[in-house]
Amino acid sequence: MHQEIKNYKVYRMSLTTLSPIFIGSGEELNKSMYVYNNREIMIIDERKLIKELLLRKGLYESFLNECYSGNLNLTNFLERHLNGYKDMDIYKYKIMSYSDVKTNSKFNNINTFIKSSNGKPYIPGSSIKGAIRTAIIYGEIMNNKNKYNNIFKDIVNYRNKYNEGYIVDNISNHFNIKNIFKNIAVSDTNDINIENLCICKRYDISTHLEVGHELPIYMELLKPCLKFNFLLTLYSSFSINDLSKYFNNFYDYNMNDNTLYSNYLSIINVFRDKAVNNPHNLYLNYDNMIPNIFIGGVNGFLTKSVIYSIRKMKNDNNEIISKIQIIDYVKKYLDRKFVKIDRESKKRVPQHNHTKIDEKISPRTLRLVKYQNSYIALGMCNIKVEEELC
Incomplete structure (x- = not known):
């Protein structure tokens, strides 16, 4: 049956x-992973970039040296060494920025959106x-x-x-x-x-x-x-x-x-x-x-x-x-939930002082x-x- x-x-x-x-996808893009161009963020495809760098004598080695130094700013590197990089096929995708930031040096890490197996966003x-x-x-x-x-x-x-x-x-x-x-x-x-x-x-x-x-x-x-x-x-x-x-x-x-x-x-x-x-x-x-x-x-x-x-x-x-009563409760609740250690007293104190x-x-x-x-x-x-x- x-x-x-x-x-x-x-x-x-x-x-x-x-x-x-x-x-969130749980991942961040740092400055070595994207290029900033006139409010457009261009996310680097690492394999394509390396392939392009290897075509030019000594450029891959220069790239590695800046990576190891911890001072790599990818946009600045490409501007100095790779003419026409904005139009090259070295990017995974490009999206617009609505922030007030005008230059790459002012940008920070970018928290990425969750994407499907084919690299597209979904909910x-x-x-x-x-x-x-x-x-x-x-x-x-x-x-x-x-x-x-x-x-x-x-x-x-x-x-x-x-x-x-x-x-x-x-x-x-x-x-x-x-x-x-x-x-x-x-x-x-x-x-x-x-x-x-x-x-x-x-x-x-x-x-x-x-x-x-x-x-x-x-x-x-x-x-x-x-x-x-x-x-x-x-x-x-x-x-x-x-x-x-x-x-x-x-x-x-x-x-x-x-x-x-x-x-x-x-x-x-x-x-x-x-x-x-x-x-x-x-x-x-x-x-x-x-x-x-x-x-x-x-x-x-x-x-x-x-x-x-x-x-x-x-x-x-x-x-x-x-x-x-609810506001009073929430203030105390948040102050108990979010605490930090006071440097002088070494005691746990409210992080944001909601009660005050x-x-x-x-x-x-x-x-x-x-x-x-x-x-x-x-x-x-x-x-x-x-x-x-x-």
Whole structure:
């Protein structure tokens, strides 16, 4: 007798990037691995470069000597020794930089985007599934706060060593989210041409500073307004409508309930004037889409955390925890989580002093990149069902 086949449905899904996306490969490009030319980054193919150097007497030896000295700046080397190098076939790929850097000497190492076996960027299914998990837990809290009243009060009373995981674990167990995720399968997206990557520099914008604080961190990013497809398989009785409600409400909860970016938009000087007329100015408007999922890394604490979801909603008569209590909790939580060793006392002290500095919101800083002369958030996407396949 054949084993009974479990009920399942397969959907073709789309994911559209509305801001730059970073999913790291775990690798970095240093200055010996790329050439900078008028805002174009040209990534060297080592085999092709060596072959070209060997054609010229003594040039390969000169290249090795500069490598061994630790002072190799590839762009400068090629400018001095290899005429016409910009047009030679010695590169893996070329992408544009949107940073303000004008010369190679000012550039730093570049964190690279994950790529498929044929060298093209894509979004792993694990990244999408993790983002959906956050949206489900966030939505479950927002819709059923009274269920978790004791968990919330335990957290803001600073028990359980300030462990936010305590919230997620308890709600996950209550909601049986592990069982739900056994019945959800997410494929990788299609890959896309390498030209759809760009390089941006990271900026931190803080509630107590007038301007952005630029960091020497450069990343390969997926550009906004790109569309990907992937397959979503649902087993058992968990429906696509149930799932869609969670990630479609995620961004609305955060913006309309003032729990995520809107606080920053109204407090940080860079955004204050814009926030009055356009509260959604941290992503690009594309086909009237709004973000409903946050994908990838370097997005910051807020897009990974569910802690702000537990505070009182507007017009909610059943107050559980106030925003002030949550901010107070987050300040202490971050100061305990991120510590450094004081040189004089040799004691562990807070690395960023959230408790002393943060006032209206914590953490006090947005992680952004500068893209086409605008500060823009990372990781904002729109995900939706395109069709049921079977």
